[in-house]
Amino acid sequence: NAGVTQTPKFQVLKTGQSMTLQCAQDMNHEYMSWYRQDPGMGLRLIHYSVGAGITDQGEVPNGYNVSRSTTEDFPLRLLSAAPSQTSVYFCASSYQETQYFGPGTRLLVL
Amino acid sequence: GDSVTQMEGPVTLSEEAFLTINCTYTATGYPSLFWYVQYPGEGLQLLLKATKADDKGSNKGFEATYRKETTSFHLEKGSVQVSDSAVYFCALTQWGNTPLVFGKGTRLSVIA
Numbered sequence: 776n777a778g779v780t781q782t783p784k785f786q787v788l789k790t791g792q793s794m795t796l797q798c799a800q801d802m803n804h805e806y807m808s809w810y811r812q813d814p815g816m817g818l819r820l821i822h823y824s825v826g827a828g829i830t831d832q833g834e835v836p837n838g839y840n841v842s843r844s845t846t847e848d849f850p851l852r853l854l855s856a857a858p859s860q861t862s863v864y865f866c867a868s869s870y871q872e873t874q875y876f877g878p879g880t881r882l883l884v885l
Numbered sequence: 886g887d888s889v890t891q892m893e894g895p896v897t898l899s900e901e902a903f904l905t906i907n908c909t910y911t912a913t914g915y916p917s918l919f920w921y922v923q924y925p926g927e928g929l930q931l932l933l934k935a936t937k938a939d940d941k942g943s944n945k946g947f948e949a950t951y952r953k954e955t956t957s958f959h960l961e962k963g964s965v966q967v968s969d970s971a972v973y974f975c976a977l978t979q980w981g982n983t984p985l986v987f988g989k990g991t992r993l994s995v996i997a
Contacts, residue, residue, distance in 0.1 A: 876928035
């Protein structure tokens, strides 16, 4: 099992550009989520999904879109990047209350 | 809403010292409690968990006891190693597969 994979590992964007952060898991977990990690702020939930076709907002959803067309994939879209979205992004899947995290995507928005 | 408060770091200890990282929570009902660890350059991984009052979670020499009366879940280790240097997060979830609520993290540095 590869677990939870994320691509890219690092990305630089200009303000206003769009991009998609990819997340995939091969553990057949129904629940997946996206977090951002900022210094001194811990992890904050952006969006989550309890299964294919179902998504919901977390604590900081503004500026981000998600979709869940398959159990395996849960991409995070930035439609118009802003410097405030500079962060490290983690995707996770969950089974029986335990969350399994990907290695993260470090995003810099100039 | 639910929240988790953990001691601010950074914490710097000498090898073989005793470690305590305090964690308290505010939640309705009976949450499950977790400690996650993040090693440099990696994602988070589960360290230990406890699902009901008075449960003790343990792993890799770390322990934490679910104390409902004090709403606490303090992380302890009797003798830390340099390899324990990481950021430690306390977290809770209410039931099943619902979003985790994290504390802000505590950075631990262990020096030889």
